Amino acid sequence: MTTADTDPFAAESAARLIRAEQNGLRLAIACRTLVTGLAFAWYVGAPILFDGFEPRLAAVLVLLLFTAVGVAHLAVIGTRFDRSWMKYAVYALDTLSICATFALIPISRADDVPQIIAFRAYGIYYLFPLVAIACLSLSWRLVLWTGELCVAGWWAAFGWVITGMQTYLSWADIPANATRADYERVFLSIDFVGRGNRIEETAMLMFGAMILAVAVYRARGVFFAQVASDLAERRERDARQKVSALFGKYVPAEIAQRLIANDGPMRPQRTAGTALVMDIAGFTAFSAQNAPEHVICVLDAFLSDATDAVSKHGGIVMSYLGDGFLVTFNAPIGIPNPEQAAMQAACALLGIGQGHGFDIRVGIASGDLVTGTIGSSERQSFTVYGDAVNLAARLEGQCKILGVSVLVDAATQAAVTDIELEACGAQNIAGLASQVPVYCLSGEG
Incomplete structure (x- = not known):
């Protein structure tokens, strides 16, 4: 041959x-x-x-x-x-x-x-x-x-x-x-x-x-x-496309393409953006009541639709967190009005969750976000840091305490114009010394 x-x-x-x-x-x-x-x-x-x-x-x-x-x-x-x-x-x-x-x-x-x-x-x-x-x-x-x-x-x-x-x-x-x-x-x-x-x-x-x-x-x-x-x-070109397609399954596709095109690690980048953290309410009980294969199948279908939804609004899934994920807007890929996009994505996620039989919780916070690659010369990972990321995660957890589906911080609320939000008062957030004013969707407070 x-x-x-x-x-x-x-x-x-x-x-x-x-x-x-x-x-x-x-x-x-x-x-x-x-x-x-x-x-x-x-x-x-x-x-x-x-x-x-x-x-x-x-x-x-x-x-x-x-x-x-x-x-x-x-x-x-x-x-x-x-x-x-x-x-x-x-x-x-x-x-x-x-x-x-x-x-x-x-x-x-x-x-x-x-x-x-x-x-x-x-x-x-x-x-x-x-x-x-x-x-x-x-x-x-x-x-x-x-x-x-x-x-x-x-x-x-x-x-x-x-x-x-x-x-x-x-x-x-x-x-x-x-x-x-x-x-x-x-x-x-x-x-x-x-x-x-x-x-x-x-x-x-x-x-x-x-x-x-x-x-x-x-x-x-x-x-x-x-x-x-x-x-x-x-x-x-074909090799890069194959690597990008494979790499994009484990890191955001946009990031994979940029890393492959640049042939090197991405330098840390600071931008003003919005972080969204989503989690499924009661997922632990759901997992205990169903076979692992069924749990993974259902979760995969939900996360696939949820990822498509946030991508349509310009969000990038930075990492999957068990039964949820972390999404950034305007970091590292720039978009206009990241706060507005994050709120629209949150509303879309609520509908997708209901369609899959899940109640979800969403925390959204805006501020400086730092994105870049970390790790050794052998293995690296792309990640995001910033107070907004930590606050979004804390707000997602606070949703359970307040009994609401979506909580956002004051910076996000001030930039959102087409979705009605109401104040939930200043809340004690774990890890923060002072209380933080938070807002939820109108009618949930």
């Missing part, structure tokens, strides 16, 4: 690379087919432009065949019929056919004109477009393959032509102290083959093919690096 079989990211990377190569090859074959198609159209239409020009049937059929081969190859690229050797075969056909044209198709209808004139009149530059078009395939191997075939085919055609010549001249036939007449006699002779020219032009073609192959190789490397970077970013 390969890595691509087990790693979906690696499989996608391989698929993207294959698609890129296939698209590049389509572009290369499309360009090549367009050229052969235009050549076919020009050759067939040449008699219209040039009087006395008669297209050879063999040439027409060859150009038509080449165009058909390109169309057929385009049709199978990326399909189940596609094979890796096909592109090499198509480029071999093109390259060797051009070379064969120079060797086999007569340059002149006269019998006394040697075929070597084709090499001098036209030249190797007809092969350069093949190497250039091969670059579009994003395959450096195909570029080298085409360059090597061009050199081999050009020399084979050249060798075939000069083998059929009875006599020929080359640069070696020019004397050391050559005069103008010597150059004219050799270089301008119809039998001049220019073996040295063939060496130079094929060397330059091969050198150019090698440079282009290196360029394609580097382009592939850049593409691979970009794909790897994209996949690594996706891996990291």
